[in-house]
Amino acid sequence: MIHHKRTTNPSRRGLSVLELMIALAITSMVALTLATVLTAASRGMSDAASTRSALQRVHAAHVRIRAYTDAALNILEHDPNQGIALWLHDEKPGGRVNLTELRVFWFDYDNERITIERIVFPEAWTQEMKDAADAELPLGAGYFLTMAGQRALGYTETSTIATGCTPTDFIFNNPTIIESNRLTLSASFDNGRGAAEPMLLVFALPNHKQPS
């Protein structure tokens, strides 16, 4: 005959209520710490990704715009609602602005982007035809209107140089635009999460000269 004997050996029993509560309390504290840290880390990562996204836009815009302004000779016209007209170079010497020497930065507020437009005559034209069409512009000509007119004729090319960018303020170092050789552009850059990162872009024209 077999007798079953109830054992009281501690090594063969489960946790007591007290032990279970201590273990639960420790586990809860660890879990709470982990949750807090992971939430903070997740928020931090998210913020960092947003800032990084905005910074990439800033850097791209800065480099692309400076590719023009570092070489440009003059800021010909500025209209906060439209853009900035630049005299890029004096390829046809004489100190006057020719059509092909003109560049216009357009601020597209609706689509949050900056584009640049230049005049390119048709490939099929001979050099004589291009030279004849590359007219000299009088000082103070309406450069935005001129560019729009050439666009209507189909003689312009436009490239996007900044996206997610909304200019908010322009500061020139001289009250007279064509005498300015430094421009500070305040702009907000989309950080990819619907929020805007305020930034400052500084441009200068070391080769500054005024058209005649």
Add this chain to the structure above:
Amino acid sequence: MRPPTPLNPSSRRTPRGFSLLEALFAAVVLGISVMAVISAITTAQQISFDGQKRVLAAIAADDYMIELATIPYTLLPFHDNTFHAIGQMTTLDATPYPNAFWPLSRSVTVTNATVEDDVFLTTIYGLQVVVTCDDEFHEYARVEMFIPDPAQ
């Protein structure tokens, strides 16, 4: 043929719960794992922040250099030892930089320098302009430019 080996009664595990010591040991292991994860996250964030500062510093240093390139040569030495403290960077025309640049400071040195022209065997005199952008511990960007004396 060998008879099958009988099971060793001592190797049989009897079902039982965890002891307090085991539970504490598990908590310690979990804690160490959590600390490792926190440390990895912190390091990743630090590296990410560092990268952002580097980009901003490069922009700020480059901006000031191109601004200095617009002022007359004779006025450049007056900008030697220009220093913008952390969070107080401004453009040459005193426009303050936005908050994104707050961790950075900027300094300028302008010194007399010469460059030997190996082709024409001449010495070119001018100014060496150095713009650096730092935080309180590291230099994040350095831009140098030699500007020849236009009167030469």
